[in-house]
Amino acid sequence: xxxxxxxxxVFTQVRRxxxxxxxxxxxxxxxxREATLEIIAALAEAGADLFEIGIPHSDPLAxxxxxxxxxxxxxxxxxxxxxxxxxxxxxxAQGVDQPFCAMTYYNPLFAYGVxxxxxxAVAAGVDGLIVPxxxxxxxxxxxxxxxxxxxxxxxxxxxxxxxxxxxxVAAHSTGFIYLVSVTGITGAxxxxxxxxxxxxxxxxxxxxxxxxVGFGIATGQQAAAVAAIADGVIVGSALVKAAGSEDGVExxxxxxxxxxxxxxx
Amino acid sequence: MSPTTQTPPTGKIDYSAYPDEDGHFGPYGGKFxxxxxxxxxxxxxxxxxxxxxxxxxxxxxxxxxxxxxxxPTPISYARRxxxxxxxxxxxxxxxxxxHTGAHKINNALGQALLMKRKMGKSRIVAETGAGQHGVxxxxxxxxxxIECVVYMGTVDMARQEPNVFRMRLLxxxxxxxxxxxxxLKDAINEAIRDWVTNVRTTHYLLGSALGxxxxxxxxxxxxxxxxxxxxxxxxxxxxxxxxxxxxIVACVGGGSNAIGIFHPxxxxxxxxxxxxxxxxxxxESGEHAARFADPELGRLGVLxxxxxxxxxxxxxxxxxxxxxxxxLDYASVxxxxxxxxxxxxxxYFYCTDDQAMEGFELLCELEGIIPALESAxxxxxxLELAPTMGKDEIILVNLSGRGDKDLGTVMQExxxx
Numbered sequence: 001x002x003x004x005x006x007x008x009x010v011f012t013q014v015r016r017x018x019x020x021x022x023x024x025x026x027x028x029x030x031x032x033r034e035a036t037l038e039i040i041a042a043l044a045e046a047g048a049d050l051f052e053i054g055i056p057h058s059d060p061l062a063x064x065x066x067x068x069x070x071x072x073x074x075x076x077x078x079x080x081x082x083x084x085x086x087x088x089x090x091x092x093a094q095g096v097d098q099p100f101c102a103m104t105y106y107n108p109l110f111a112y113g114v115x116x117x118x119x120x121a122v123a124a125g126v127d128g129l130i131v132p133x134x135x136x137x138x139x140x141x142x143x144x145x146x147x148x149x150x151x152x153x154x155x156x157x158x159x160x161x162x163x164x165x166x167x168x169v170a171a172h173s174t175g176f177i178y179l180v181s182v183t184g185i186t187g188a189x190x191x192x193x194x195x196x197x198x199x200x201x202x203x204x205x206x207x208x209x210x211x212x213v214g215f216g217i218a219t220g221q222q223a224a225a226v227a228a229i230a231d232g233v234i235v236g237s238a239l240v241k242a243a244g245s246e247d248g249v250e251x252x253x254x255x256x257x258x259x260x261x262x263x264x265x
Numbered sequence: 266m267s268p269t270t271q272t273p274p275t276g277k278i279d280y281s282a283y284p285d286e287d288g289h290f291g292p293y294g295g296k297f298x299x300x301x302x303x304x305x306x307x308x309x310x311x312x313x314x315x316x317x318x319x320x321x322x323x324x325x326x327x328x329x330x331x332x333x334x335x336x337p338t339p340i341s342y343a344r345r346x347x348x349x350x351x352x353x354x355x356x357x358x359x360x361x362x363x364h365t366g367a368h369k370i371n372n373a374l375g376q377a378l379l380m381k382r383k384m385g386k387s388r389i390v391a392e393t394g395a396g397q398h399g400v401x402x403x404x405x406x407x408x409x410x411i412e413c414v415v416y417m418g419t420v421d422m423a424r425q426e427p428n429v430f431r432m433r434l435l436x437x438x439x440x441x442x443x444x445x446x447x448x449l450k451d452a453i454n455e456a457i458r459d460w461v462t463n464v465r466t467t468h469y470l471l472g473s474a475l476g477x478x479x480x481x482x483x484x485x486x487x488x489x490x491x492x493x494x495x496x497x498x499x500x501x502x503x504x505x506x507x508x509x510x511x512x513i514v515a516c517v518g519g520g521s522n523a524i525g526i527f528h529p530x531x532x533x534x535x536x537x538x539x540x541x542x543x544x545x546x547x548x549e550s551g552e553h554a555a556r557f558a559d560p561e562l563g564r565l566g567v568l569x570x571x572x573x574x575x576x577x578x579x580x581x582x583x584x585x586x587x588x589x590x591x592x593l594d595y596a597s598v599x600x601x602x603x604x605x606x607x608x609x610x611x612x613y614f615y616c617t618d619d620q621a622m623e624g625f626e627l628l629c630e631l632e633g634i635i636p637a638l639e640s641a642x643x644x645x646x647x648l649e650l651a652p653t654m655g656k657d658e659i660i661l662v663n664l665s666g667r668g669d670k671d672l673g674t675v676m677q678e679x680x681x682x
Binding site: 057058059060061062064068072075080081105106107108109110111112132133134135137138155156157158159160161162165169180183184185 | 287295296297298299300301302303304305444445450454457458461462463464465564565566567568569570575577579580581582583
């Protein structure tokens with residue numbers, strides 16, 4: 001099975017179960033390399049359907065303070081792109097079998113070499129790529145490499161996206177589309193934006209691809225509310241904050257279970 | 266897509282054909298930003314194209330340039346400096362005499378007026394390194410009655426304290442940035458984060474010929490007033506030499522003052538166009554911002570919306586840069602510079618902190634002009650270049666700003682010597 005097919009299978013399955021997918025984000029190498037492996041295993045047990053694994057970058061301009069700090073910590077501990085891929089293969093060897101979507105900015109990937117990165121990512125067990133500073137206009141080289149390797153290219157849409165851009169992103173995305181819930185950066189927020197359902201519907205009119213919503217979702221209740229209108233619920237900063245707390249693995253396991261229950265409500 | 270495999274067009278080059286419609290200068294440029302901002306970039310481009318084709322807008326901008334900025338800025342013949350160096354005759358384009366003390370006002374006023382007249386937004390965010398772009402933006406915002414927030418790294422706030430106070434006097438909110446190296450790059454990240462969050466009401470007034478399309482083109486065009494004036498002034502037989510220069514020298518951080526003076530001269534192929542990067546503590550030290558001079562650190566990459574040369578480690582993480590001048594202390598360089606360099610039309614050299622200080626002192630003592638430390642890099646390069654040229658040859662140097670803001674740094678530097 002290709003990465004695209006493995007991602008599609010997850011959304012087929014959750015649709016059959018009449019629920020949304022729980023899609024946690026974790027920055028590789030945070031708070032330590034060992035803890036990363038434990039945290040992802042704990043989230044897998046807690047009911048994660050698909051993982052977004054963050055490959056740290058020095059200049060994460062779409063991220064808020066929580067993820068900035070976490071990826072900075074990962075970098076200062078010497079986490080490299082190659083090391084992130086190695087952690088993916090170790091997780092596969094441990095039996096974590098949910099799809100992995102690597103999330104990183106374009107420069108680390110470009111510096112690695114686009115074709116080399118795609119080859120090594122597939123070999124390690126990565127199924128899709130999310131590159132927040134790479135719109136479809138600039139994604140030609142990466143898309144071509146991913147298409148040949150069966151790796152999903154997941155583009156993002158935002159509340160500001162026009163109808164024309166929604167069509168363009170839908171045409172270039174595989175696996176699913178990442179809907180950014182707010183105009184803003186990543187980070188837990190106390191309330192979901194009031195026009196979120198309208199935004200999801202606006203995109204839905206143009207595509208049958210699964211739609212996963214991220215940015216600002218922090219609690220089981222919010223996850224349930226998003227699950228009612230979308231195919232996937234992405235949670236980052238709230239889990240990263242938990243991972244950084246004392247007894248981080250258990251804190252992540254608890255919040256992961258709450259969020260997994262949320263998408264099943 | 267490496268520039269070494271890219272074959273630049275041969276024969277006569279039509280410089281006006283770049284960038285292409287998606288903002289690419291050959292392999293450089295483009296739009297590498299989060300989706301949230303893509304519609305804003307389209308709107309900006311549309312508004313900008315409308316404005317430049319609108320006689321009323323262009324007349325208002327020209328009026329403000331004359332009556333508020335003090336344009337045209339003169340060219341001065343640097344008699345004593347020319348004699349001291351014993352080679353080419355040196356002329357100085359005096360952007361230090363523009364209101365707020367640097368060329369930055371040309372772009373800040375242009376973009377602020379664009380927002381006010383064509384964009385239906387009410388708030389400006391900007392980044393600043395040396396503080397000159399921040400002061401220029403705060404000034405334009407005050408003049409046009411626009412709410413303004415400027416992000417500035419806390420390291421830069423410390424070394425350019427007078428400019429922080431200036432911005433606050435002008436009614437701008439200055440927000441210190443504590444992330445990363447706490448300098449210009451981090452201020453840009455934070456300004457972009459603000460812009461992403463408030464994009465419906467806010468215009469990002471980027472200060473250099475950098476970032477995603479259409480910024481590199483728009484900033485270049487607003488700064489090209491420098492080169493257009495200089496072209497006329499050099500041909501003037503009264504106050505000028507009555508002919509074009511043999512070389513033009515300008516410092517290059519992001520590269521806006523350089524592209525501004527270079528651009529109108531591109532077609533004049535006999536005029537050498539020379540950019541001077543910040544050599545910091547020397548290339549071998551790794552502590553510099555000479556993107557073109559260090560093949561190990563300065564490689565093709567993407568930073569803050571554009572593909573260009575970027576100082577980075579082997580893993581694609583952006584390297585820390587160093588320069589005595591905050592305005593040149595940046596890891597990337599405008600995409601058009603990278604392209605013109607590939608085409609062989611422009612050349613780039615670097616000047617270390619020490620050479621810039623030498624240029625700084627010389628210009629003070631011989632010409633009675635205190636240059637900004639950024640501009641002192643261009644002067645520093647004259648020390649090498651001018652003596653190699655004949656007395657009948659002419660160099661025009663763009664003095665992008667004045668040095669009042671740098672007195673603290675210079676005092677410290679001189680006390681260490």
